[in-house]
Amino acid sequence: MKPKIIYVYDALCGWCYGFSPVIKSVYERYQDRFDFDVISGGMMLGTRTGPIDVVAPFIKTAYHTVEEVTGVAFGEGFLREVEKGDMILDSEKPAIGLCVFKYYHPRKAVLFAHDIQNSINFDGKAPNDEDIYRYIAVNYGIDPDEFIHKMHEEEFKQAAYYEFALAKQLQVSGYPAAFIQSADNHFYMIAKGFTRLEDLEVRIENVIKEISG
Template sequence: MKPKIIYVYDALCGWCYGFSPVIKSVYERYQDRFDFDVLSGGMMLGSRTGPIEVVAPFIKTAYHTVEEVTGVVFGEGFLREVEKGDMILDSEKPAIGLCVFKSYHPDKAILFAHDIQNCINFDGKGPNDEEIYRLIAVNFGIDPDEFVRKMHEEEFKQAAYYEFALAKQLQVSGYPAAFVQAADNQFYMIAKGFTRLEDLEARIENVWKEITT
């Protein structure tokens, strides 16, 4: 069994959007040596959900910092939505979407996380907008109607909440985070918060040496 790199993110996390190109590069480079999985953290659930203006007005200025540190660009579509302030931030639907996606392509979860964050942070689509999930489904050769139908099934909602619980078990208190899982109870944290590609690769190589020698 290959060791696994587990990426814990939230679709609404700006720093995860900044980290997305990094973890995608790692996926492209290391998929021969590692399996990959993505867990949703559930950053905005229950009483923490609501319009940007109410639950996350800080985004209006915070995105500049993310751009400066990570080099990503937030799109005009997203910035327009931030200015309007009425986009509903809710982590549940993207998490359910990820679980549905993994029922088709469990090995490509990193690509789903990357694409959904682009839809939100570049194109300015709300996380509850089913158009996002249809678009991603089509891009991966999945029937969009079937994909959206599955998102309304209880099984996938429960799977999403199970992932939120797993992220807590891994003691993730902020996003992004990444681990190497070498065995059932053997985890190595390789990213806590935004991490540059060269640093992440160095940590992966160090863990690889440790678990294979």
Template sequence: MQLKFIYIFDALCTWCYGYSPVIKAVQSKYKDKFEFEVLSGGMITGTRTGPVSVVYPNFKEDYKQVEELTGIDFGEAFLHELDKGSMIFDSERPAIALNVFKTVSPSKVFDFIYDLQQSIFYEGKDPNGDDLYRYHAVNFGIDPDEFIYKTHLEQFKQDAYYEFALARQLQVSNYPAAFIQSADNHFFMVARGFATLETMELRIDNVLKEIGS
């Protein structure tokens, strides 16, 4: 099988937001080495969903650490929503949207998740409503009505929950995470939590050397 790079993230994960420039650079550099796949981890689902003030009670302190370590910025619009505390955090809708996007524009998946997290964490957009996904559909040249219609189909909800299950099978509980898959049941973990681009390149190159030998 072709070597596969599996990136497991969650649209509502702040560390994934900070990691997004790194993973885009990795995908760009190694696009000829790997087949790339993005999976949603389902970080906030079921009884864990709720207002950001409840789901992330320490968010106001924690986001500053993300900014300091990753260099990413959280926008004033999002911080305003954070102060209000009422934005609902639920990983289901963005995960469904990702699965729909994969069927219509698979080559631009990394651009989509990057833009999606920018909309949430910088522009303060609601991750649950149709407006956000309609906007991104138009941005990527996709029929917005068709895109929104598909996000409400049971098929894509099931696909999202299948991805959540795959993440659990890979024993991922912290995001972001990344693996190189060299065979059906052979995985090399190359990221568990945030890592710099230099660290990622070192880990990936070491795995490629091991596989090659």
């Protein structure tokens, strides 16, 4: 049994968008040595959902910091939506979409997280817009109508809420976060908040030495 890298993120988390190229690079480098999983944290649920202007007006300035620290760029489409302020922020649908995607491609969850964050933070697509999920489905050889149908099934909603609970069980209080789960079920935190690729790789190599010794 391979050790596993677990990435805990939220599709609406700007720092996760900044971290997305990092975790994608880790996936590309280490996918032969590790299994990978992505868990949604559920950052904006219930009373925390709503239009940007109401629930997250700070985004209008905070994105500059994310760009400066991480090197990513937020797209014009996203910035237009931020300025308008009426995009609905809700973590539930992207989390359900991730669970449906893992039904088809469990080993490619990192790529789904990367793609959906680009759709939101670069293209400016709303997380509740079903076109995002259709587009991603087609790109991975999945029938888009079937994908959307599964997103409305109770099974996948329950799976998403199970992931929210799992993130709490892992004591994740902020995103992004990443862990290595060893074959004997020990957990090693390798990222808490945005982490540069070179630092993350050092931590991964240190854990590899520890669990191999």
